[in-house]
Amino acid sequence: MAQGDYSAKYHKLSSEGKSEDETPQQARSNPGINELVKTLGGKGAGGLSKDQIQAIAVCCRFALDMNEVQIQSLLNESFSELFERGIKQNHTNPEDLLYFMLERLGCNMNGLPCSASPNDDDVYKQIDIILTLATTVISMSESDYNKFKRFHTEQNGGVLLGHVDIKHRCDLVCRLLEKKPLHAEGDISIVSDWLQESGCSSYQQKLRDYCKRHRIKVSRQLETCTCCFIVVVLLILCSLMIAIILNLWFIPSIDVNVKDPQNQTYPIGVNTTIKLDCFDTSITDLVDVSSLTLDYATVYAIPEDHISTHLLVLPYIYNKCHSGHSSLPISISYFDCHEPIYTASGGGTLNLFIDLVNSNPDRVSCAMRLFGFSNDSDYISYTRVARDPRDDPPRFVYSSDCYNGSNGTHSFSITLPRDSLLYFVLAVVNQTEVTVSISGNISAYSNAAKYRVDECHLTSSNKYCSIVINPKKSRYKNNRGNLCLFGNTTIGFEGKVNLFATFITKRVYPQKYWISSLPLCGLTLIIFFVLFIIIVAYCRQRRNRRKRITGVTKGQVHAK
Incomplete structure (x- = not known):
């Protein structure tokens, strides 16, 4: 749309022809307005576009009641002729009316007088609504204009105009006004209906500006594109939730591991029955046993409720390992030298007497000072070199108080924790002679052979075996609760076994979790309800728009 800045030319020309005694009405008739009209009708800078001139011609026809043939004849001569012999002769204040039309056409009014545009003048009101429609149609892109035109001329046989040839955009506006004259302010709603139904709802801004100028309340309409976007998004969300619900209800059962495999290494002491670990028979399938540093060992399983312990009394004896002069730490053992002391679930007490x-x-x-270690590697490492009793060794699990070096017998007791395998070492200073005696009471597991559920034997040639924990696969079907594995060996130094436990797979039925899907079902129903409301509201709006448009068409038929 061409927008010229007419202020400089208008002020120059109007000031030349204006005297101090002129009234405002006389001032509007000075030569300045004539030059402005010539500029508006010219093809140079500041001239109106062809569509804008045609829009003014439409106003002349329907607001000033001029004949279409007369208007076209004047336009064929010039825009100035249309103003002089058309607008001036059909309105008492033609200059002000021209300014008003320029404002509504969106021209640059900088420096030009503002139109009075009285609110009670029917001509101004009708021109305002006509130019609102005209400028809306003029501002459309070519594709949108074609949609708007087809809606009235081709679609459904032509909603309002039927099959007619349209020469230009304002010709379409003119034909629409012939079928539906726009007189009252409320007639703007039918223009909104045309835009909505033709798919051109994005061009409603000029209609909103019109309603704002005339203080017309406009009900909020659901635009087609917005409505479609909301519906599509809600349908996608709804589809996803329905898919999840159907999965929870109808997908087949699946097998899942109730627990990841468990791998653990355990020590086995010489001449000692050691409790390795306990496994839940309801979830454990199989335990694979492998020998790491043993020539011979037996691993067997006993139900936890059949495990029993007894008190093992250790009579007073001399320490099996070295006593006398030594700068190296002295191993303390009741059994064979370097053999650990193991206590079952009842714990125990160890009494030491040191001369x-x-x-x-x-x-x-x-x-001197006593230390305890839980594995053989730390124990051996500590005993190989001379140690100062004041220094703490790495990774020790027990430490006694320091004892002074006065000659004589020193005695003390050690409380042994439950299910512990400990190596004891006495660190002494140089030039010291010691003699160690030991006694005590420790708990030990009873070797209840009659309760053994399963067992396997490890040898130098067969270092792997398995123990079945799952009652469904075991020979012993009455296994319930926990099944505990024990190990012992009678050959060689303390060694290690590795237990690799695998767990059963359980069949999971997602249908059982239908309660978890209830909130999802509720949310889905809410979305369905919102969709229903949106669709009903949109359909009702469309029906009302179509009804109003159809009413206009029928009204024209009856008028004929």
Whole structure:
């Protein structure tokens, strides 16, 4: 749309022809307005576009009651002739009316007088609504204009106009006004209906501006594109939730592992029955046993409720390992030298009696100290070199107080924790002679052979075996609760076994979790309800629009 800045030319020309005694009405008739009209009708800068001139011609026909043939004849001569012999002769204030039309056409009014546009003048009101329709049609893109035109001329046999040839955009506006004259302010609603139904709802801004100027309340309409977007998004969400619900209700059962495989290494002491671990028979399938540092061992399973312990009394004896002069740490063992002491679930007590002869006058304080280790590697590493009793070794699990180096017998007791395998070492200073005696009470597991559910044997040639835990696969069908594995060996130094437990797979039926889907079902119903409301509201709006448009068409038929 061409928009010219007419202010400089208008002020120059109007000031030349204006005297101090002129009234405002006389001032509007000065030569400045004539030059402005010539500029508007010209093809140079500041001239109106062809569509804008045609829009003014439409206003002349329907608001000023001019004849179509007369208007076309004047336009064929010039726009100035249309203004002089048309607008001037059909309105008492033609200059003000021209300014008003320029404002509504969206021209640059900088420097030009503002139109009075009285609210009670029917001509101004009708021109306002006509130019609102005309500028809306003029502003459309070519594709949208073709949709708007087809809606009235081709679609459904032509909603309002039927099959007619349209020469230009304002010709379409003119034909629409012939069928539906726009007089009252409320007639703007039919223009909105045309835009909505033709798929051109994005061109409603000028209609909103018109309603704002005339303080017309406009009901909020669901635009087609917005409505379609909301419906599509809600349908996608609804489809996803329905798919999840159907999965929970109708997908077949699936097998899942109730627990990841468990791999653990355990020590086995010489001449000692050690509890390795307990496994839940309801979820454990199989335990694979492998020997790491053993020539011979037996691993067997006993139900947890059949496990029993007894108190093993350790009479007073001398320590099996070295006693006498030594700068190296001294191993403390009741059984064979370097053999650990194992206590079952009842724990135990170890009593030590140490006869000390200290020949080192420089080390009276902290001349000896007892340490405990839970594995053989830390124990062996500590005993191979001389140690100062004051220094803490790495990874020890027990430490006694420091004992001074006074000669004589020193005695103390150690409380042993339950289910523990411990190596004890006595660290002493140089030039010290010690004699160690041991006694105590420890709990031990009873070797209840009659309760053994299963067992396997590890040898140097067969280092792997398996124990079945799952009652459905075991020979013993009455296994319930936990099944505990024990191990013992009678050959060689303390060794290790590895237990690799695999767990059963359970069949999961998602249908059982239908309660979890209830909130999802509720949300789905809410979305369905919202969709229903939107669709009903949109359909009702469309029906009302079509009804109003059809009413206009029928009204024209009856008028004929």
